[in-house]
Amino acid sequence: MKMNRKLSWMLLATMTMAFVQCKDSGDDVEPDDENELITSVTLKFTEQGTSNVSTFSYKDADGDGGNAPTKFDTIALKPNTTYTLAIELLDESKSPVDDITKEVEEESDEHLFVYTSSPAALLTYTYGDKDKNNYPIGLTGSAKTGAAGHGTLKVQLRHQPGAKNGTPTPGSDDVNLDFHLKVQ
C-alpha cells in the first residue's frame, strides 16, 4: 500500500514536469506565405502592324486589404483597331518578385482568362493560344475594338483544376477586375 502511494506521487511529479514546458510564440513568428497571391495585373496592348505598345495595370503590392491598390488604370484604345493582347501577373510581395504568368502557363490546362467588355460591342476578344487539351488559355490573343465609346473590360482568371472545359463556368476566380475602358 505504501509502495502504491509512493508510486502515485512519483507519477504525479512526473506529470507535473511534463506540463511545465513553456514556450514563447513570439520566437516562432513565420513570415506570411500566401501561395496564390497575385498583386499586379498588367495588360499589354500592341497595335497590330505597328510597334505601338500601351500597358495598363492594377497594382496592390501588399495584397488584399492593408494599403489600398496603388494603381488601377483606365484602358484607352483607338476605335476599330486590332491589338495583340498579352497579360502579365506578378506577386510583388515576395522578393524576388514571383512571376505568376509563368506558373499559369505551366498549368495552362487548369486556367482560363476571360475578357468581357460591356457593352459587348466595345471590344471583341479572340484567344490566341491553346492548352494541351486544345482549350483556350488567354495569355495571348487579339482584341478588336469597335466604335468609340465608354465602358468596362472585365478581366477574369478562372482557376479550374480538373474541370476545365473551355467555358468560364467551372472553378473560381483568381482575378476578377473591372477596368474602365475608353475607346476614342
Next chain:
Amino acid sequence: MILFLQRCNKKNVTRCPRLRMPAVRFSLLILLLSLFSRTAIAQKPACECFVKGVVKDQHTGQPLIGATVLIVGQSTGVFTDQNGRYELRNLCPGNYTLECRIIGYSPFQQKIDLTSGHEENFNLLEQEVHLHDVEITAHRTDAPSSQPLTTISGADLDKTRGQTLGESLKGVTGVTTLQTGSSIAKPVIHGLHSNRVLIMNNGIRQEGQQWGSEHAPEIDPFIATRISVVKGAAGVRYGSDAIGGVILVEPEELPVDKPITGELNAVGFSNGRQGVLSGTVQGGLNFVKGFGWRAQGTIKRGGNIRTPNYYLDNTGISENNFSVAAGYRHKGLGIDVFYSRFDTQIGIFSGSHIGSVTDLLNVIKNGEPFVKSGFSYAINRPNQNATHELLKAETHYHFNDGNRLQWTIARQYNNRNEFDLHRPRNDSIAALNHPELTFKLTSLTNDVVWDHKPLAGKISGQVGVSTLYQYNLMSGRPLIPNFNQFNIGLFWIERYVTSKWELEAGLRYDYRTLKTYRIVNREKIADHFDFSNFSGTAGATRNFSERFSARVNVGTAWRAPNVSELFSDGVHHGAAAYEKGDATLQPEKALNSIASVKYATPKWSVEIGGYYNYIFDFIYLKPQPEPILTIRGAFPYFKYTQTDASFKGIDVSGSWEFVKRMTISSKLTYLRVYDERNEGYLVMIPPNRLDNALKYQLTDRGKWKDGFISIGNLLVAEQKRVPANSDFLPPPKAYSLWSLQAGATLKVSEKQQLEIGVNVQNLFNTVYRDYLNRFRYYADDMGRNASLRLKWKFGA
C-alpha cells in the same frame, strides 16, 4: 455511491427487482435476502415503512455528510449524519420518489416501491425481511444548481451515437447547431456559439481554435456517458467564455476494483455510407486494490453526402480517436490520469470555394452547385485535419472532517491544418503539399478547488483558483497572429440547502494578459493586452411539492476579444466578405436572468423556462458602406464592432402519456435577438423551432425489453428578423422534417445485452436549407439518412 436500504413493516415483502450492489461486504447479505424474497408474505399495510441507508461518494466511497434525502412531494426530508447515514420513518406503503441532493453533486432521484408487494401470499415467519436495495451513482458536478441543466445519458445518448458532439445535442430545447455542411456542427445555446459557449471535456476547458465557425469541437462523444448543457451565463464556476452556456462532456467514473466490462458500438448511416465503430473495455486489477482503468477507441469513415437531388463533392470524413484512463483510490485519496487523442480529416464541399462575389452570385443564381459528383470516400482538397490531445491528471483528498481538496492539471495540444481547394501553382511548392493554414495551440490548465465541510449541515461551498497558459503558433496564409496568453481566475461559491429551498451565490475575479506577434510589411510587431473582470451569480431553487418546482438565477459572464476579432484582415472565402479586426475592442460582458418552472406527474410533465441575456459590448461584424477592392474584385466590407445586444427567449418542453404506453412530447425553442444600440436585428440568429414526437412503448417480450417506435416532426421557422441588406441571400424558407425511430434491448444473458436501434432522419427526403448552415448559399441540406445502431454490452 448512495445506498438505499429500505424496509416495510416486518411482515410485508416485495421481491427485489434489481440487485446491483457492488460492495463485497454486502454480497452475502444480498444472497441471504434474495433467498428470503421468494418466500415472502403480505398483509395489510400500515404506515410503518421506513427507508434508511448511507450516502457515499461514488468516486471514493467516502460517506457524504450533510446530504439532503427527501421524499419528493412531501415535507419529509432528512440530512445525513457524520457517517453519511440517514433514516426516513413512518412512511405509508406506496410509490415514492426519493431524492438525494448535496452541493457539488448532481441531484439524484430514485423511484421506490413501498407497496406491500406481490400478489402471491406466502407464509413467512417472523423473519426480518429486506424489500429491495438500490444502487445509485452520484456524480460530482460543478454546474450551478439554479440554472437549467439538461443531461443526455443512457438510452437518450445511445440514440445519438455515431453523430458529432454538436449533432448529439440538437435534441435539447434551446440548443441548435451552426453547421458547415453536414460534417461540421458547432453547438449553439440560446443563440450563442463558438467562443461564447464553453465546453468542459472531462473537467477541462476545451481549447481549440473555437473562433472559427467551421472549427467543430475536437471531441469524440463516445468518451462520454453523460453530456450536459448548462444554459445561460455561468462565468463564476467556469471562467471566461461561458456567456451562452456550458457543455459538460463527462465520462463514467472509473470502475475501481470491479470486474472487466465493456461495450462495442457499431453504427451505419445510409447517407454518406458512413460507418462508426467504437469500443470500451474497463475494469480493476486483481492484484492491486483500489485501481481502475479504461481504454476506449473510435473509428469513423464516411463518404460524400447526398442531398435529395445530388451528391456533394468531397464531403467525406475520417476519424480515429482513442483514450485511456487509470485511477487509484485509497481511503480519502484519489488519483486519476487521462489521455485522449482525437484525429479527424474532413473534406470540405469543393463547390463552396469561391474566388469572388461574382462566383457566389452565380452559384446562388444557379440554385445548385456547378460541381457535380458521384459517391466517393476520397477526401481531396479543400479539407481540414485536426488532432487534439488531452493529458490530464487529477488528484483529490477527502479529509475526515468533510473538507475536500482537488487539484487538476491538464495539457492540451490542438493541431489544425487546412488545405485550400487550389494547391500552389508553383510545382515545387505544390509537391510539398503543405497546408495553407496551420495552427498549433498548446494550453496548460491548472485548477485547485477546496470544498469546505458543510456548516450546520446546510451550508456548503467551494473556493478555487484556475490558471490557463497557452501559446499559438500559426503558419501559412496570414490569418491570425501568434500569441501567448495567461489567465488566472479566483472564485468562491456558497450554497444553502434545505428540503424546500436551495440558495446559491458566487463571485469570481479573472485576469488575462495576451501578447500577440505578427508580421506587418516583413517586420515583427508585438502587441500587449490586459483584461480583467468580476463575475457574479445568485440563484434559488424552490421545491413546492413533489410535482412542482421553480428556479431562478441571475448570473454574469465575460469574454475577452479573441485574436481573430482583434487582428483579422482579409477575405473570408467561405463568406465572400472582407473582414477586418479592431485592436481596441473591449471584453464583452453578459448579464443573464433565467427562470424556469417544472410541473410533473407520472402521466404528464411540462417545463417552461424564460431568459433575458443582455450582452454589453457584444462583438459582431458590422457591414461598412464602402466595399473593399481586391484583385478578385470588390468584396463587401465588415468590421468587428461592439454594440449592446439582448437575447430573449423561451424554452418549453412537455410530454403527456395520453393513452397507456403512448406518449406525445413537444419542445419549443423561441428566441428574439435585438441590437439595442443600433435598434436593429443581428445576423445568424437561429430561427424558432418546434419539435414534436409520438412514441409507443412496446411491452416486454421474453428477452426483448424496452422496445419502442416513435415518429417525430421538426418544424423550423423562417428567420424573419434579419438586418436589411446584410446578406447575399435572404434566410431560407421554413421547413418541416419527419423522422422515424425504433429500438429494443435483447437480454442475451445476465451479463450480456444487445441494443438495437433504427433511425431515419429526413424521412421524406425533403429539400431544404437551414439558415445556420454556412453552405446554404451553395447547396441543399442533407437528404434522407437511415441508420442502424448496435450496442453490445458485456460483463455488466
